[in-house]
Amino acid sequence: MNQSEKPTALIMIFGATGDLANRKLFPSLYRLYQKGKLDRFAVVGVARRSITNEQFQQNVRDSILSADSNDTNIDDFISRFVYHSHDVTDSNSYATLNQISDELDQRYQLDGNRIFYLAMAPEFFGTIAEHLKMDGLTNVAGFKRLVIEKPFGRSLESAQKLNEQIRTAFAENEIYRIDHYLGKEMVQNIEVIRFANAMFEPLWNNRYISNIQITSSETLGVEERGRYYETSGALRDMVQNHMLQMVALLAMEPPIRLTTEEIRSEKVRALRSLRQISGEEINQYFVRGQYGEGNLNGEELVAYRNEDMVDPKSNTETFVAGKLMIDNFRWAGVPFYIRTGKRMLTKQTKIVVQFKDIPMNLYYQTEQELQPNLLVIHIQPEEGITLHLNAKKSGQSLAAKPVKLSYANRGIDGINTPEAYEKLLYDCMRGDATNFTHWDEVALSWSFVDNISRVWENTPEVSFPNYESNTMGPKAAHDLLERDGFHWWPVTMLDVETCK
Numbered sequence: 001m002n003q004s005e006k007p008t009a010l011i012m013i014f015g016a017t018g019d020l021a022n023r024k025l026f027p028s029l030y031r032l033y034q035k036g037k038l039d040r041f042a043v044v045g046v047a048r049r050s051i052t053n054e055q056f057q058q059n060v061r062d063s064i065l066s067a068d069s070n071d072t073n074i075d076d077f078i079s080r081f082v083y084h085s086h087d088v089t090d091s092n093s094y095a096t097l098n099q100i101s102d103e104l105d106q107r108y109q110l111d112g113n114r115i116f117y118l119a120m121a122p123e124f125f126g127t128i129a130e131h132l133k134m135d136g137l138t139n140v141a142g143f144k145r146l147v148i149e150k151p152f153g154r155s156l157e158s159a160q161k162l163n164e165q166i167r168t169a170f171a172e173n174e175i176y177r178i179d180h181y182l183g184k185e186m187v188q189n190i191e192v193i194r195f196a197n198a199m200f201e202p203l204w205n206n207r208y209i210s211n212i213q214i215t216s217s218e219t220l221g222v223e224e225r226g227r228y229y230e231t232s233g234a235l236r237d238m239v240q241n242h243m244l245q246m247v248a249l250l251a252m253e254p255p256i257r258l259t260t261e262e263i264r265s266e267k268v269r270a271l272r273s274l275r276q277i278s279g280e281e282i283n284q285y286f287v288r289g290q291y292g293e294g295n296l297n298g299e300e301l302v303a304y305r306n307e308d309m310v311d312p313k314s315n316t317e318t319f320v321a322g323k324l325m326i327d328n329f330r331w332a333g334v335p336f337y338i339r340t341g342k343r344m345l346t347k348q349t350k351i352v353v354q355f356k357d358i359p360m361n362l363y364y365q366t367e368q369e370l371q372p373n374l375l376v377i378h379i380q381p382e383e384g385i386t387l388h389l390n391a392k393k394s395g396q397s398l399a400a401k402p403v404k405l406s407y408a409n410r411g412i413d414g415i416n417t418p419e420a421y422e423k424l425l426y427d428c429m430r431g432d433a434t435n436f437t438h439w440d441e442v443a444l445s446w447s448f449v450d451n452i453s454r455v456w457e458n459t460p461e462v463s464f465p466n467y468e469s470n471t472m473g474p475k476a477a478h479d480l481l482e483r484d485g486f487h488w489w490p491v492t493m494l495d496v497e498t499c500k
């Protein structure tokens with residue numbers, strides 16, 4: 001489909017009374033509608049609760065108004081929403097859903113195009129996909145696409161099982177596995193920074209880069225998601241998907257073309273080059289943490305083990321740091337350090353590419369040691385790029401001082417930066433699967449992560465909790481880099497505020 005073409009589809013949202021639908025999906029669809037990017041469309045909201053169409057439409061209105069103050073034309077938008085109270089295991093319920101869909105298809109001339117968005121607990125994914133086929137909902141004249149939220153399984157084995165179930169109803173190219181990081185402006189920008197700049201691509205290898213650091217930290221704890229988090233932990237919740245996807249984008253070879261297939265196949269090759277670690281070795285490469293109590297501006301923060309729905313003796317990690325090695329010609333010897341966790345000092349996602357020191361440091365003897373060059377990609381909440389260089393300090397001396405060149409995306413593009421879900425929904429409607437995860441990527445990431453979780457599950461961490469809330473994680477995460485002669489670049493130094 002041409003970029004300017006407006007997609008046409010019936011969007012069926014399973015879990016339409018849930019948090020994701022209300023906070024992200026409805027406002028994103030509305031923004032697409034406001035921007036004139038949707039042509040003919042209708043939405044069927046599906047969930048367990050028994051509510052009327054009017055109540056559902058009011059929910060959608062509330063969700064849009066709480067996200068955007070600009071509410072022009074909201075009535076027409078909302079009139080296209082219909083609700084169906086649904087039992088995911090009951091064939092009769094799917095038959096009614098099919099009828100509603102056919103009616104909407106005719107009323108809005110949707111060409112038999114259907115998108116099934118599963119914004120529900122993952123245990124239902126397989127059952128729903130099977131029923132969609134069995135009960136005729138996928139038997140359409142137009143396209144059919146399945147959008148599926150994380151988590152996609154909790155191990156390679158369970159992911160394979162789920163994949164087999166959904167593949168009975170959808171072909172691989174009809175499955176859109178969401179990793180919302182791939183919808184983020186600056187994650188998409190990684191490729192542009194790398195492949196559209198003559199000054200980076202020649203340096204993007206083990207001759208010039210000493211290490212790469214990726215941090216994705218949250219200040220919040222598990223909130224009310226304790227039950228889910230206990231079965232997941234930071235490794236499955238963040239590393240298997242978002243962190244490894246960022247590693248793949250940073251490490252992949254330039255694709256020969258910017259097509260979905262070419263980009264994905266380069267990402268898959270990067271993931272295949274990840275050094276597999278297992279058994280005792282895990283402790284040399286990975287660190288786990290769990291938050292204890294802490295204090296934030298006088299407010300007492302509870303330890304993870306005291307959160308709701310969490311086992312008081314829980315062995316679940318709320319923090320992971322790791323050293324990844326990519327064993328190929330480009331990256332041999334360059335560690336990719338990752339860390340992610342809850343209840344950390346700052347909420348941020350940043351990538352720091354640290355370049356090697358120059359061969360002979362003429363300015364080393366002056367007042368201050370030269371800093372290495374850094375390229376910092378600010379993913380969220382700030383969006384931008386900062387280049388850390390050295391320049392001459394003004395005056396008579398030959399001393400150098402660090403300087404920063406910054407590009408702040410928000411500052412220039414302002415509020416126009418689209419939200420990740422808005423972009424991903426639009427991509428799916430247009431049939432562009434580039435920023436969704438292919439099964440091969442899912443399988444490779446699980447097999448990498450499974451080796452670690454197997455060891456951690458069999459050896460409870462006796463030092464838990466091992467980091468105080470409102471800090472940057474356990475000491476061991478710092479030791480991990482120190483052993484290699486590196487350190488995590490301090491958040492304050494990388495802060496966008498200080499680099500204008």
Ligand code: NAD
Pocket residue numbers: 014015016017018019020021046047048049086087088118119120121122149150151
């Ligand atoms: P939620 O608990 O808020 O909503 C669940 C929805 O599923 C509700 O609409 C509920 O009515 C419906 N439902 C539950 N059981 C049902 C049944 N038997 N039959 C029919 N409907 C049923 O969940 P959520 O936070 O919206 O998350 C949905 C999915 O999205 C999950 O897979 C989650 O991991 C994923 N996700 C959520 C977020 C987020 O920000 N909330 C972010 C990333 C991924």
